[in-house]
Amino acid sequence: MKKPLLALSVLTLSLGSIITPLYAGAALPVQVEGNELPSLAPMLERVSPAVVSIAVEGTQVSKQRIPESFRFFFGDEFPADQVQERPFRGLGSGVIIDADKGHIVTNYHVINGADTIKVQLTDGREYDAELVGGDKMSDVALLKLEKKAKGLTEIKLADSDKLRVGDFTVAIGNPFGLGQTVTSGIVSALGRSGLNLENLENFIQTDAAINSGNSGGALVNLNGELIGINTAILGPNGGNVGIGFAIPSNMMRNLTDQIIEFGEVKRGMLGVQGGEITSELAEALGYESSRGAFVNQVMPDSAADEAGLQAGDIIVSIDGKRVDTFSELRAKVATLGAGKEIKLGVIRDGDKKEFNVTLGESPLQQTKAEQLHPGLTGAALSNTKDSDGYKGVKVTSVADGSPAASYQIEQGDIIVGVNRQVVANLGEFREVLEKQDGVLALNVQRGDRKIVIVVR
Structure with missing residues (x-):
């Protein structure tokens, strides 16, 4: 480590010896012909406090396969895999997007595997943070400061x-x-x-x-x-x-x-397969552009199928905003979220058409209840559908022997209220639980009956 630091010091001194004489005894101009020099400083003074430093610590667990020849000498009781745990530390950055709630967005790979997450503000204050949720495929994670911080600066989002x-x-x-x-x-x-x-x-x-x-x-x-x-x-x-x-x-x-x-990303599903438009494909289709997402298959009973899309269509826009590639279409659809209503611009046989599509949801994507309250561990939750007849949070499954099962929470239950507050969806349910400590009194619709379940 000493040699790089020494080289850096020498470089600094060398630059100083070159630059200093040019401005010795003279101040840098702040105006030219009466006009102030352009500067990013005023903007950065407003925005910089919204960008934070993130330090993480954790343990990486890796498995190494033991060669069969080695196990031969030590017997079959010797484990086939050797588990190694190595502590790690990492540094990254984050952006405050909600000052009131202390929400900070960062990359998923920054906090992946971290046991502790510490956030340092530009004024030197440090806070512990917890992971609200993240998505590895899109490399986005949302953090929340564990302690209420005053005087936070949030950043405004552009389109x-x-x-x-x-x-x-x-x-x-x-x-x-x-x-x-x-x-x-x-x-x-x-x-x-x-x-x-x-x-x-x-x-x-x-x-x-x-x-x-x-x-x-x-x-x-x-x-x-x-x-x-x-x-x-x-x-x-x-x-x-x-x-x-x-x-x-x-x-x-x-x-x-x-x-x-x-508490997690609900991946939107369109239900098409396809690829990029090459010059050869465009010529074969009589299409005078290389922009767009080519559809070569529409999955049966998918959102695209129900909306009327067909194989051979070229998707060129989502909600009026241009789509240039199939990769862009895939990323935008997946991150828009299940249940989102969108309008697709499509070229079919040279004619432009529009289709209204409600994105589907993967049946495997459900919220784990332990992310909301320890007493609900073992239950999976989702928003109710119109066919359920009630607005609330539906229990889609309950693991045997789990805390949720011990409180007699059952699959198919619909939570319509908690602690005398009505909840119509998972978002409202989460907001109420964030303000509650200890015992939960759940108002549950079970078939035609209304019951109250107390969870500690």
Whole structure:
């Protein structure tokens, strides 16, 4: 560690020896021909307090397969897998999006596996934070300060769908643990994907310098509005080469809204398979563009099937906003959330059509009740549907021998109230529980009967 630090010191001194004589005894000008020099400082003074540093600690658990030849000498009782636990520490950045509730958004990979999460504000105050929920595929996580903090600054969100290549950008974060750092650039490209084919990607590309530790930090426009969450860089040695990627603010907002309401992301499902439009495919279809998402299959009984989409359609817009690639369509649909009503612009046989679609929901996506209250552990919850006849929170399953089962909570129960407050959905249920400590009195609709279940 001494040699790099020494090299850095020498570089600093060398720069100082070059720069100092140029301005010795003279002040830098603040005006030219009576006009003030342009500066980002006023905007940054407003916005910077909304960007925080995040420090995490945890334990990584890894399994290593023991060779059969080694086990031969020690007998079959020797374990086939060797489990190793290694403590780790990490640094990242985050952005305050709700000052009243203490909500902070960051990247999922920043807090993944963390046992403790500490947040430091720009004024030096430190707080413990808890994970509200996250989504690994889109690399977004929502934190909440465990202690009520006063004087927080939240950032205003911009409409990232209005971004254009060439718009100015400013990246704020905590690179290499140095402390808050600001860099600037432009939007280099939009709708980038392909960094990890298993994930949901629709990145903003920027040449604003982004390095390790900037993950989870803010990418803002010149108005100080959040346009993205800095996420990844493309570089041979893990350093900045002018190609950085950020999750668009609209995509982040859709995800965090779902996390706040359900405690997790409710993945939207359109029910189509397809790919990108190549020049050969466009020529075969008589389509005069390479933009759009080509549909080669519509799944039976899916949201797309019910709306009337067909194989061979080219989806070119969602709610009037252009879609350039199938990867962009996949990312936007998945992060919009189940039950969301959207309008798709489609090219079919050269004609433009519009279809109203209500996105479906994966049957496996349900909220785990222990995320809301320990006494509900073992129950899975979801919002009720119109066919249930009641508004509330439906118990979709209860594990045998779980705390929820011990309180005689049953599958099919619909929670319509808690502690004398009516709840119509999971979002309202969560808000009530956040303000309650201790005993819960659940008003439950069970078939035609109304009962009260006390949970401690």
